[in-house]
Amino acid sequence: xxxxxxxxxxxxxxxxxxxxxxxxxxxxxxxxxxxxxxxxxxxxxxxxxxxxxxxxxxxxxxxxxxxxxxxxxxxxxxxxxxxxxxxxxxxxxxxxxxxxxxxxxxxxxxxxxxxxxxxxxxxxxxxxxxxxxxxxxxxxxxxxxxxxxxxxxxxxxxxxxxxxxxxxxxxxxxxxxxxxxxxxxxxxxxxxxxxxxxxxxxxxxxxxxxxxxxxxxxxxxxxxxxxxxxxxxxxxxxxxxxxxxxxxxxxxxxxxxxxxxxxxxxxxxxxxxxxxxxxxxxxxxxxxxxxxxxxxxxxxxxxxxxxxxxxxxxxxxxxxxxxxxxxxxxxxxxxxxxxxxxxxxxxxxxxxxxxxxxxxxxxxxxxxxxxxxxxxxxxxxxxxxxxxxxxxxxxxxxxxxxxxxxxxxxxxxxxxxxxxxxxxxxxxxxxxxxxxxxxxxxxxxxxxxxxxxxxxxxxxxxxxxxxxxxxxxxxxxxxxxxxxx
Amino acid sequence: xxxxxxxxxxxxxxxxxxxxxxxxxxxxxxxxxxxxxxxxxxxxxxxxxxxxxxxxxxxxxxxxxxxxxxxxxxxxxxxxxxxxxxxxxxxxxxxx
Numbered sequence: 316x317x318x319x320x321x322x323x324x325x326x327x328x329x330x331x332x333x334x335x336x337x338x339x340x341x342x343x344x345x346x347x348x349x350x351x352x353x354x355x356x357x358x359x360x361x362x363x364x365x366x367x368x369x370x371x372x373x374x375x376x377x378x379x380x381x382x383x384x385x386x387x388x389x390x391x392x393x394x395x396x397x398x399x400x401x402x403x404x405x406x407x408x409x410x411x412x413x414x415x416x417x418x419x420x421x422x423x424x425x426x427x428x429x430x431x432x433x434x435x436x437x438x439x440x441x442x443x444x445x446x447x448x449x450x451x452x453x454x455x456x457x458x459x460x461x462x463x464x465x466x467x468x469x470x471x472x473x474x475x476x477x478x479x480x481x482x483x484x485x486x487x488x489x490x491x492x493x494x495x496x497x498x499x500x501x502x503x504x505x506x507x508x509x510x511x512x513x514x515x516x517x518x519x520x521x522x523x524x525x526x527x528x529x530x531x532x533x534x535x536x537x538x539x540x541x542x543x544x545x546x547x548x549x550x551x552x553x554x555x556x557x558x559x560x561x562x563x564x565x566x567x568x569x570x571x572x573x574x575x576x577x578x579x580x581x582x583x584x585x586x587x588x589x590x591x592x593x594x595x596x597x598x599x600x601x602x603x604x605x606x607x608x609x610x611x612x613x614x615x616x617x618x619x620x621x622x623x624x625x626x627x628x629x630x631x632x633x634x635x636x637x638x639x640x641x642x643x644x645x646x647x648x649x650x651x652x653x654x655x656x657x658x659x660x661x662x663x664x665x666x667x668x669x670x671x672x673x674x675x676x677x678x679x680x681x682x683x684x685x686x687x688x689x690x691x692x693x694x695x696x697x698x699x700x701x702x703x704x705x706x707x708x709x710x711x712x713x714x715x716x717x718x719x720x721x722x723x724x725x726x727x728x729x730x731x732x733x734x735x736x737x738x739x740x741x742x743x744x745x746x747x748x749x750x751x752x753x754x755x756x757x758x759x760x761x762x763x764x765x766x767x768x769x770x771x772x773x774x775x776x777x778x779x780x781x782x783x784x785x786x787x788x789x790x791x792x793x794x795x796x797x798x799x800x
Numbered sequence: 801x802x803x804x805x806x807x808x809x810x811x812x813x814x815x816x817x818x819x820x821x822x823x824x825x826x827x828x829x830x831x832x833x834x835x836x837x838x839x840x841x842x843x844x845x846x847x848x849x850x851x852x853x854x855x856x857x858x859x860x861x862x863x864x865x866x867x868x869x870x871x872x873x874x875x876x877x878x879x880x881x882x883x884x885x886x887x888x889x890x891x892x893x894x895x896x
Contacts, residue, residue: 417876511857524855553862554855622839633816640817642891644880654894659819671818675828676835678816679804692842694852699845701853733831734838750856774856 384430410665420517438472467497492743499767572606582716590761633677
């Protein structure tokens with residue numbers, strides 16, 4: 316077994332007992348990348364020299380009894396829309412193909428303080444717009460369970476790199492399901508925190524009222540450890556919440572006795588594949604055997620979530636992506652006669668089709684004469700969707716269902732039909748609109764591909780999400796399965 | 801019914817500072833029309849008395865003291881600029 320398949324606590328025990336060096340850990344990570352990344356294509360940029368130097372320094376410091384951070388020596392992959400000081404950051408866009416940031420995202424400071432090591436930057440759909448990784452401006456990441464299939468998106472590289480054992484953990488971002496859906500497709504654990512739980516400073520913005528950064532890991536305990544290092548208020552992000560951080564590890568009690576679970580009938584209905592539904596029903600049985608109770612409920616407005624989301628997210632994106640104009644950074648189009656032409660040529664050459672489509676939709680929805688009919692209407696429907704969640708979560712501790720209606724689909728299968736692709740996010744999008752925390756945890760397989768169980772709770776109750784996910788995971792054991800590459 | 805015309809697509813592309821070929825105008829008109837048709841299902845809901853949600857957290861005007869803090873120096877700020885002159889970002893002519 317590769318050392319990178321071990322949990323953080325297993326690795327730390329070996330480091331502590333001097334059976335393992337940090338440089339060996341980093342070596343294992345780069346060896347694995349060299350062995351399998353031709354097939355998986357999870358990475359866009361490697362940080363090899365810096366990571367190896369840092370590992371050597373850590374090995375020296377080990378002897379001197381220096382205090383160690385909670386993520387000491389752990390190889391991490393970072394989604395390429397999170398800016399990393401001096402390390403190329405492209406958001407998988409040709410427009411940013413030459414961009415070397417001059418500052419760190421706040422989450423990167425958190426990882427550095429905890430002594431994690433950045434191994435490289437991870438593939439994604441361009442500017443996080445997509446559900447399959449096929450919208451990467453460079454090449455598509457692939458599903459480690461079957462490389463003819465998509466890894467999901469937009470954090471496809473983040474999920475695939477963890478599933479393939481290339482890193483110990485990764486950071487992704489989730490606007491409409493972009494952490495949870497690829498976690499589900501690749502059989503790893505992925506958390507979208509409460510909106511405002513993690514600073515968005517240094518996350519290349521897609522839809523600012525929905526975006527959140529979160530960890531992808533092999534198990535729930537590791538996930539809780541990473542969240543503890545990146546969560547918290549940040550004066551550089553005024554939408555980050557000034558709410559205390561729980562001791563997430565202490566919530567992993569294994570005790571779900573009396574926990575009240577709501578199962579929305581819309582989450583097991585039409586469009587949800589039988590293999591997925593069956594795995595979720597089996598998972599509910601496991602939770603029931605542990606003393607939790609579940610009942611069917613309804614989230615009546617969830618069917619409108621996809622439509623509301625595409626109007627809201629695209630509108631916000633059209634404003635956020637206005638900054639990519641070829642003036643201060645990025646690849647500027649050459650030979651333009653004047654400023655307006657330079658903007659237009661830079662953006663038309665730099666952006667891919669899906670990004671252009673969403674900028675166009677958002678610009679239209681915000682334009683004079685259409686604002687009330689589309690943008691404002693969608694904001695009002697967002698209120699109704701949020702109310703559904705508030706009401707259910709008053710009576711229940713968690714909401715449980717599948718993360719995605721199907722398992723991973725074949726590369727190329729949905730690429731020409733934007734609406735079918737969008738429908739894929741129907742079970743994750745409502746969570747972003749409501750701003751609540753949710754996790755995807757592996758719950759078995761359907762026809763050889765992983766299925767994810769989604770667990771949702773109240774704002775800032777990541778502890779409750781983790782408690783349920785951990786109790787389930789430990790009882791069911793699906794997280795132990797590894798792909799053969 | 802046509803929800804968005806080719807002329808509107810050209811106008812929106814200009815607002816979004818995108819140059820589009822005639823072929824792209826055709827594709828975008830068709831695709832945006834489909835997406836807008838899909839979005840019109842929202843009209844099934846009566847939202848007359850519903851307040852819009854712009855933001856899920858109950859945060860209003862976050863203020864701070866107007867104090868100097870370190871920021872990027874000029875050299876760093878210009879590091880990624882495609883063109884520069886005399887410590888400033890350079891762009892093509894603004895006026896014809």
